[in-house]
Amino acid sequence: MSEPVGAAALWPRPWAGPPEPGGALLVEAGRVAAVEARPPAGDLLLVPGLVNAHDHGRGLLPLAAGAPDGPLEAWLWDLWRTPATDPYLTALVAFGRMALSGVTTVVHNHLPQSPDLVTEAQAVARAARDVGLRLAFVAPVLDRNLAGYDGGAAVEAALAAPDWQAIRAAQAQPPVAEQIALVREAARAIDGPGIVTQFGPPGPQWLSQDGWQAVGEAAAGGWRSHVHLLETRLQRDWLDAECPEGAPAFFERAGLLNDRLTVAHGVFLRPGEIAAFAEAGATLALNTSSNLRLASGVADGAALAANDLRLGVGLDGMALDDDADMLREVRLTAMLLGPRRFDTPGLSREAVLRAAFSDGRVAFDGAAAPGLVAGAEADMVGLSLSALAGDRVDDAPETLAALALGRWRREAVREVRVAGRRIVADGRLTAVDLPAAEAELTAQARAARAEAPPPGWIAQARAARVRAATRGL
Numbered sequence: 001m002s003e004p005v006g007a008a009a010l011w012p013r014p015w016a017g018p019p020e021p022g023g024a025l026l027v028e029a030g031r032v033a034a035v036e037a038r039p040p041a042g043d044l045l046l047v048p049g050l051v052n053a054h055d056h057g058r059g060l061l062p063l064a065a066g067a068p069d070g071p072l073e074a075w076l077w078d079l080w081r082t083p084a085t086d087p088y089l090t091a092l093v094a095f096g097r098m099a100l101s102g103v104t105t106v107v108h109n110h111l112p113q114s115p116d117l118v119t120e121a122q123a124v125a126r127a128a129r130d131v132g133l134r135l136a137f138v139a140p141v142l143d144r145n146l147a148g149y150d151g152g153a154a155v156e157a158a159l160a161a162p163d164w165q166a167i168r169a170a171q172a173q174p175p176v177a178e179q180i181a182l183v184r185e186a187a188r189a190i191d192g193p194g195i196v197t198q199f200g201p202p203g204p205q206w207l208s209q210d211g212w213q214a215v216g217e218a219a220a221g222g223w224r225s226h227v228h229l230l231e232t233r234l235q236r237d238w239l240d241a242e243c244p245e246g247a248p249a250f251f252e253r254a255g256l257l258n259d260r261l262t263v264a265h266g267v268f269l270r271p272g273e274i275a276a277f278a279e280a281g282a283t284l285a286l287n288t289s290s291n292l293r294l295a296s297g298v299a300d301g302a303a304l305a306a307n308d309l310r311l312g313v314g315l316d317g318m319a320l321d322d323d324a325d326m327l328r329e330v331r332l333t334a335m336l337l338g339p340r341r342f343d344t345p346g347l348s349r350e351a352v353l354r355a356a357f358s359d360g361r362v363a364f365d366g367a368a369a370p371g372l373v374a375g376a377e378a379d380m381v382g383l384s385l386s387a388l389a390g391d392r393v394d395d396a397p398e399t400l401a402a403l404a405l406g407r408w409r410r411e412a413v414r415e416v417r418v419a420g421r422r423i424v425a426d427g428r429l430t431a432v433d434l435p436a437a438e439a440e441l442t443a444q445a446r447a448a449r450a451e452a453p454p455p456g457w458i459a460q461a462r463a464a465r466v467r468a469a470t471r472g473l
């Protein structure tokens with residue numbers, strides 16, 4: 001049984017050409033069965049679903065928990081202030097907000113709230129299914145430098161012994177082999193249609209060399225890996241000391257430099273490293289808003305434009321306006337990483353659109369999205385053309401493209417489908433009461449904060465870390 005989805009305008013491959021007025025998609029068994037030329041109908045500009053290629057499912061937002069924007073190495077201590085909340089509800093709220101801005105696939109880097117990874121993976125997977133998103137569940141594997149890239153020396157020196165012991169206890173991790181076994185168990189528990197588990201060592205500096213070897217061996221059977229890389233200047237300095245041959249060599253040693261690797265951020269990647277990752281077929285998830293909010297800077301658009309490194313776009317749970325707006329993120333990334341004047345190269349608008357709508361999906365399961373073409377998964381977003389472009393003077397494709405790109409934002413999203421299933425209709429989630437879930441999550445967080453205020457050592461550890469960071473540690 002095929003269902004026709006008519007459009008005021010159809011933009012099947014935004015990276016490959018402008019939208020055309022009219023058109024319709026025939027949707028059958030979760031896929032686009034055919035694309036037909038038809039006169040304009042209704043108010044929707046149809047585009048493919050967006051891929052959020054790097055996120056953390058921050059239903060409870062860091063700002064709400066009292067973690068102000070600022071440099072990552074200080075901010076990570078502020079994140080300790082985040083009260084524990086139910087993993088299902090936390091992910092449900094985050095995924096719901098994403099869906100409302102047109103996200104149909106999310107690569108979720110999980111931040112565990114307990115040692116029970118499998119139960120939390122099941123909760124996150126259920127949230128993704130309830131909202132209707134495709135989900136990559138990236139499970140962390142980590143064992144070092146959690147109190148600073150100096151092994152925690154600066155923090156240890158600044159704190160009283162009992163406080164340092166408290167930090168050590170709070171940051172203690174099971175042996176890497178046990179963590180890897182848990183990731184495998186999580187995969188057995190949740191993987192299936194639209195859900196895939198990946199290995200996610202959070203960054204080179206946060207896992208020992210033995211740990212990297214173990215993850216490399218475990219991932220050799222075809223698993224994807226997803227790793228934060230060179231997000232900050234201090235991480236660049238750490239890696240230069242640890243592996244002077246550069247970031248690709250670091251991953252090659254572990255057996256992870258291949259087309260199943262996604263790295264995130266990459267603000268401090270060098271042109272030669274970008275070329276080597278491109279040659280290996282790896283993917284880089286850009287996180288423009290997050291890099292601004294955490295004072296890291298802007299990825300090198302000119303160097304990325306000069307190489308053929310596959311790109312995705314990720315919100316990192318840190319959209320500029322704290323509103324999970326993937327559409328604005330695309331525009332911001334295109335502007336900040338794009339060409340300057342007429343003489344300075346940068347990422348083309350087309351390259352950023354390809355990242356957001358097509359290539360970013362490689363970070364999910366290895367396959368780029370082809371756009372809204374016959375045979376493709378019926379993942380699509382309907383934007384209100386009258387809201388975006390009610391004042392347009394003609395329906396020329398270039399006019400429609402200019403208005404959509406210049407103005408699109410989450411408020412214009414009316415409809416979202418994943419595998420043909422309508423997960424957003426009339427600008428609301430179809431299966432989840434998001435305002436109620438948000439209210440419940442906030443109430444949970446407030447109760448948890450009242451019951452267990454943040455430990456006093458956070459501020460001291462943070463101050464010690466900032467002092468060390470100003471000395472380049």
Ligand SMILES: [Zn+2]
Nearest residue numbers: 055109228316
């Ligand atoms: Zn991240």
